[in-house]
Amino acid sequence: xxxxxxxxxxxxxxxxxxxxxxxxxxxxxxxxxxxxxxxxxxxxxxxxxxxxxxxxxxxxxxxxxxxxxxxxxxxxxxxxxxxxxxxxxxxxxxxxxxxxxxxxxxxxxxxxxxxxxxxxxxxxxxxxxxxxxxxxxxxxxxxxxxxxxxxxxxxxxxxxxxxxxxxxxxxxxxxxxxxxxxxxxxxxxxxxxxxxxxxxxxxxxxxxxxxxxxxxxxxxxxxxxxxxxxxxxxxxxxxxxxxxxxxxxxxxxxxxxxxxxxxxxxxxxxxxxxxxxxxxxxxxxxxxxxxxxxxxxxxxxxxxxxxxxxxxxxxxxxxxxxxxxxxxxxxxxxxxxxxxxxxxxxxxxxxxxxxxxxxxxxxxxxxxxxxxxxxxxxxxxxxxxxxxxxxxxxxxxxxxxxxxxxxxxxxxxxxxxxxxxxxxxxxxxxxxxxxxxxxxxxxxxxxxxxxxxxxxxxxxxxxxxxxxxxxxxxxxxxxxxxxxxxxxxxxxxxxxxxxxxxxxxxxxxxxxxxxxxxxxxxxxxxxxxxxxxxxxxxxxx
Amino acid sequence: xxxxxxxxxxxxxxxxxxxxxxxxxxxxxxxxxxxxxxxxxxxxxxxxxxxxxxxxxxxxxxxxxxxxxxxxxxxxxxxxxxxxxx
Numbered sequence: 010x011x012x013x014x015x016x017x018x019x020x021x022x023x024x025x026x027x028x029x030x031x032x033x034x035x036x037x038x039x040x041x042x043x044x045x046x047x048x049x050x051x052x053x054x055x056x057x058x059x060x061x062x063x064x065x066x067x068x069x070x071x072x073x074x075x076x077x078x079x080x081x082x083x084x085x086x087x088x089x090x091x092x093x094x095x096x097x098x099x100x101x102x103x104x105x106x107x108x109x110x111x112x113x114x115x116x117x118x119x120x121x122x123x124x125x126x127x128x129x130x131x132x133x134x135x136x137x138x139x140x141x142x143x144x145x146x147x148x149x150x151x152x153x154x155x156x157x158x159x160x161x162x163x164x165x166x167x168x169x170x171x172x173x174x175x176x177x178x179x180x181x182x183x184x185x186x187x188x189x190x191x192x193x194x195x196x197x198x199x200x201x202x203x204x205x206x207x208x209x210x211x212x213x214x215x216x217x218x219x220x221x222x223x224x225x226x227x228x229x230x231x232x233x234x235x236x237x238x239x240x241x242x243x244x245x246x247x248x249x250x251x252x253x254x255x256x257x258x259x260x261x262x263x264x265x266x267x268x269x270x271x272x273x274x275x276x277x278x279x280x281x282x283x284x285x286x287x288x289x290x291x292x293x294x295x296x297x298x299x300x301x302x303x304x305x306x307x308x309x310x311x312x313x314x315x316x317x318x319x320x321x322x323x324x325x326x327x328x329x330x331x332x333x334x335x336x337x338x339x340x341x342x343x344x345x346x347x348x349x350x351x352x353x354x355x356x357x358x359x360x361x362x363x364x365x366x367x368x369x370x371x372x373x374x375x376x377x378x379x380x381x382x383x384x385x386x387x388x389x390x391x392x393x394x395x396x397x398x399x400x401x402x403x404x405x406x407x408x409x410x411x412x413x414x415x416x417x418x419x420x421x422x423x424x425x426x427x428x429x430x431x432x433x434x435x436x437x438x439x440x441x442x443x444x445x446x447x448x449x450x451x452x453x454x455x456x457x458x459x460x461x462x463x464x465x466x467x468x469x470x471x472x473x474x475x476x477x478x479x480x481x482x483x484x485x486x487x488x489x490x491x492x493x494x495x496x497x498x499x500x501x502x503x504x505x506x507x508x509x510x511x512x513x514x515x516x517x518x519x520x521x522x523x524x525x526x527x528x529x530x531x532x533x534x535x536x537x538x539x540x541x542x543x544x545x546x547x548x549x550x
Numbered sequence: 551x552x553x554x555x556x557x558x559x560x561x562x563x564x565x566x567x568x569x570x571x572x573x574x575x576x577x578x579x580x581x582x583x584x585x586x587x588x589x590x591x592x593x594x595x596x597x598x599x600x601x602x603x604x605x606x607x608x609x610x611x612x613x614x615x616x617x618x619x620x621x622x623x624x625x626x627x628x629x630x631x632x633x634x635x636x
Contacts, residue, residue: 087566090573094597126602134562135604141566358622474633 010239011222015191015215017234018201022248023167023187023210027227027238029220030170030177051105055112058152062092065148069179071288075536076179076207084141084175084203091145097123113153120146137195144174167229169218169236178203188229190236192218204231212236262539265546266297272524272548279530280538281337283510287325290332293535297542300337302458302532303398303510304329306382310343316353316378319385326389339396339458339508339532341437342382342411344368354378363472368401368437373410383418390430398435398458403442408453439463444492451503457496458532461511465489484513485522497526508532517544524550552624553614560636563606568636573597575630581617583627594627 070085091097097119104115120142127139168181169190178189178200189204194213204211210231218236228240228248237244270280281302282293293301309317309325330338345351346359346367354375359365372379386395399411415434422429438444439460447457461484466473468489471481485493493509500507508530513519515533520541523531533541560568576583576594583594587609592599594613605611615623 083567083570086574087570090570090597096596096598123598126598129604130601131604131606132563135565135601138566138601476635 010241013215013236015212015234017231018213019204019211020232021210022230022251024228024245024248025187026166027169027222027225028166029223030168032223048106051112061152062149069176072179077203081203088145116149167227173200175203190215190229265539265542270542270545272545272550276524276550281530281532282535283532290329296535296538298535298538302339302508302530304340306340306343310351319381322385323388327392330393339398341398341400344400345371369399369407380414383415387419387422387429390432391428394431396433396435398437400437402436403440405449438496441468444496447496447499451499451505456506457500458508458510459493461513484516520545521548521550551616552620553612556611556631558605558607558609561607569597569600571630571634572600575627579619579623581615581620581623584614586612
């Protein structure tokens, strides 16, 4: 038994085979080769590698957000800013065009020069960021060498490494890794933040780990900050006990897969997922969501230079319907304001975008964009039922306007011989005004969905991103509950279903409240579905 | 031209996240945005340049805005740095 002491940065334990990361991956490309092709093709090579890496970082950012939250995702937006920096771009292009270097050599040299800046910075924390820049370089070199960064790996191993980049960490996650043992690294390192987000044990600063330990059994203990090679039975038993508690939770959740969500007293509720793109839809199906209660359609627009065509939109909606395979789908219409700019939707600068031209208000200012979305959804309904949900409604007129546009689009499509399925129209209740006139709105809509995040922000009149006001933006303050209760009772009176989306919907402690109110559906993060189903199955409501 | 002074409150100084906040905000505007830190200055739209200032907790920075949309750049930057509690 050999024991290495370090600093535990993610508190759980795991027992399994140790695998050295540097024995698994390709060596970074050698950078001494002279340019082989013409300089123009070297420039193209660099640009295309950069583009690929940008996309990959965007994807990693989303994955990190899902498993580790905003703090984890910020790491990748920092990577993207580094990649997009003008100084880096100029320096690489100059080396290729004027010095005649290959793309690989130019990238290494340019980043080497920039990394000197970091070395001279005044504090340790800032100097540590050099590691991020070097990680970015290695990623870029891999892309230039045409190597995917895919890792072939047996699952259920503990990864040992000198240090890991955030991107490595997120990618390894998909391989069922048990834990991380790092020779260097620190509690501040991005890898530590990510490991915590994923609930995987990690220990840093273990000192040099001899490579002959590769393949040996080991115990990684993130609570106590140590790595034990060939641990004693007693230690293994203790770790197994702790591991068992964790896997019991997983097993318990798996047993609920495919089952309806019912409380002990037989109250039923549907658990749907909030999704932001097609990857999320896949995740929603994998995590046994009973449908999608909120498809944020912004991704269709944010990824485009121009307005996405009706056919492009139709294609995405059709794919979503196909992936959901009969489960329900509710699409929120474009919810954009001055805080997220689209090149083709010039919203003038606003002093207070939260109270500005956004959601349905922006749609009314750009009716063509809204009409094209309505047409795409109507055409998609031929492949399965769809619900349309209007964001940021505060008056009846807004709903009337949307109904008119929808009806006209429907009439036109039918006239042209298009096939249309069942389309329902619902309203997001996320302004106090909408809740207060929910009796009137209920007459004009097929369902309500209560957006608790904005409803709370607008009711309490406190910016939810202002940390100084976090004591006000709690989960479901009394005033918000009153508005919710008013909305639910008006919906019941008119016989339309009510769902809740927003963070409060996914919080276990709110489940008894929503259940006893008779909420029909909760739409939450896909990752929380099985946990919440378990919580509800234990409730005496 | 407009300018304001700002004292860094983040215990780790202008490291990755604060630099990212500044650069992301500065890039929204057409105006030139400069940051002056003692004897050094940097283009606020360049990440490496901003980090190279090595501004630490307690250091004072001067933000200078020059251009057609300098008024909104000025307002936007104040809001961004205060919101992020840099």
